[in-house]
Amino acid sequence: MTHASPRIVIVGAGHAGGSAAAFLRQFGHAGSIVVIGTEPHLPYQRPPLSKAYLKGVATVDSLLLRPAAYYADRDVELVTGCTVTTIDATQRLVVTDDGRRLPYDVLILATGSTARRLAVPGSELGGVHHLRDIADADALRRHMAPGHRLAIIGGGYVGLEAAASARLLGAEAVIIEREPRLLARVAAAPLAEFFAAYHRAHGVEIITGADVVRLEGRQGNVDAVILGDGRRIDCDAVLVGIGGQACDALALSAGIACDNGVVVDENARTDDPHIYAIGDMTRRPLPLDDDRRHRLESVPNAIEQARRAANSILDLPQPAHELPWFWSDQYDLKLQIAGLPFDTDAIVVRGDPAVAKFAVYHLRGGQVRAVEAVNSIPDFMGGKALIASGRQVDPARLADTTASIKALVSEVQASAQNLA
Structure with missing residues (x-):
């Protein structure tokens, strides 16, 4: 200084x-x-x-x-x-x-x-959008109305959130994902399956395992997405959501x-x-x-x-490190994620996806490393506490919803104190 x-x-x-x-x-x-x-x-x-x-x-x-x-x-x-x-x-x-x-x-x-750009012919056409700032959102919002069909390239969280917004405003939405499932790089399979079913139930068309080879248009504006197998997806606008x-x-x-x-x-x-x-x-x-x-x-x-x-x-003391956490809102769903699920060896689903209230826990060697909680604040908070504890948990006990997650956290914390 x-x-x-x-x-x-x-x-x-x-x-x-x-x-x-x-x-x-x-x-x-x-x-x-x-x-x-x-x-x-x-x-x-x-x-x-x-x-x-x-x-x-x-x-x-x-x-x-x-x-x-x-x-x-x-x-x-x-x-x-x-x-x-x-x-x-x-x-x-x-x-x-x-x-x-x-x-x-x-x-x-x-x-x-x-926003990562889509490197295919036609990507420069009018009506091809990204969503990173207010100007992007203003341009995209014109297509969020009945009578419009939005093609979303990329099945990540931004694409899913935009699809939910489009449907709530009366527009049609189709999600096109290159990987075999939605959220392939960022979420567990049970969570991805739940969101796919929920979006389909709200009228969103989802196409997975699909390569986009070009965009086509009329009078300078996009009107179709062409897939590698020859399928033509008609649309009024395209949102490219393939990462940043x-x-x-x-x-x-x-x-x-x-x-x-x-x-x-x-x-x-x-x-x-x-x-x-x-x-x-x-x-x-x-x-x-x-x-x-x-x-x-x-x-x-x-x-x-x-x-x-x-x-x-300012040469001030640093606070304790924070656990990474994220969230996503879609329809009436609130997803909260804590931790990062790298090198995990087990998944425990707690709760019932059928009623849209559950959590997916990621474990490594019996330790909770990450949690994905849907409409379940107790699981999000409890998961954070279990991750921070660094203690092993019984997967069967974790999956048992007859006992509260708060009780399980208390048991784990008490065990850690006894061993200290």
């Missing part, structure tokens, strides 16, 4: 960047803070874009993390509608597309991720170490002592998961890294 109140520049005005500015002021930073964002909006929440915002029950103002007065009152300079094009790590300054040269003592990169890519090009050009995301330590530090990186763009270690590095696209991750970066910059 060059002096007691360093000038801090934050590149990226999303959840991570906005949270970092707030934490820095909350924790006592008295120096200059500048937040630079490419969008014209104040920092806002993105998860509701595929749900409440698409359905028209949320507004831009309701998505804002904080009102404009918050930043003004705390002397946080917001530069919106502006893109950083260059980082000069030697001179410690950033250059923007409108010619500004902003010096920094500490730089926080929070540029997020961008870290926005790490700026960091790479500045010589910062990247590996499918900016490589950071547990406190969000890069290999440049004056530069931090937070949020979707980072590849970070997870001490609660055997110290592997992961790229997590989630609000909890963005907030945790923002907090840890602020603490590190």
Whole structure:
């Protein structure tokens, strides 16, 4: 640190960047803070874009993390509608597309991720959408009405949430997934089967094991998705939801170490002592998961890294590490996920998927490593406690719903105390 109140520049005005500015002021930073964002909006929440915002029950103002007065009152300079094009790590300054040269003592990169593009002929047609920001959602929302048919390429959470929003607004929806099932890379098979059945019951057509080879259109607008087996899926619009890519090009050009995301330590530090990186763009270690590095696209991750970066910059003690968690809302379903199910060797389903209230527990060596809970807050909270305990559980006991999950957690915690 060059002096007691360093000038801090934050590149990226999303959840991570906005949270970092707030934490820095909350924790006592008295120096200059500048937040630079490419969008014209104040920092806002993105998860509701595929749900409440698409359905028209949320507004831009309701998505804002904080009102404009918050930043003004705390002397946080917001530069919106502006893109950083260059980082000069030697001179410690950033250059923007409108010619500004902003010096920094500490730089926080929070540029997020961008939607992966579909590399097939016709992908440049009008009516082909992605869903990453408010402008994307505004463009897509025009097709969320009776008489429209939306083709969704990709059976991940964003695609499922958009399909649910489309059906609730009266539009037709068809999901096209390359893998043999939905959520193939991110969820257990029992959970994926449940969501597939639930969406079909709500009128969503689901096609799996399908390769998209091209998009066709009339007068410059998409009107069909063509599959590898020759099938033609007619539509009025296409949503491409095939994952995201870290926005790490700026960091790479500045010589910062990247590996499918900016490589950071547990406190969000890069290999440049004056530069931090937070949020979707980072590849970070997870001490609660055997110290592997992961790229997590989630609000909890963005907030945790923002907090840890602020603490590190201000030389404050760090809080305990947080367990990764995620959520998804579809129709009247609330899915809550805790932990990461890597290298697990057993799955336990607790509850009844037929009544849309159950949980899938992932175990390794008898230890709970992750839980996926549908409409079951007790399982989500109990699963988090079991993961944190690191203790073995009896799979049969875990599956037995005649005993509450709270009782099982108490037993495990009591056993751990007795052995301590």
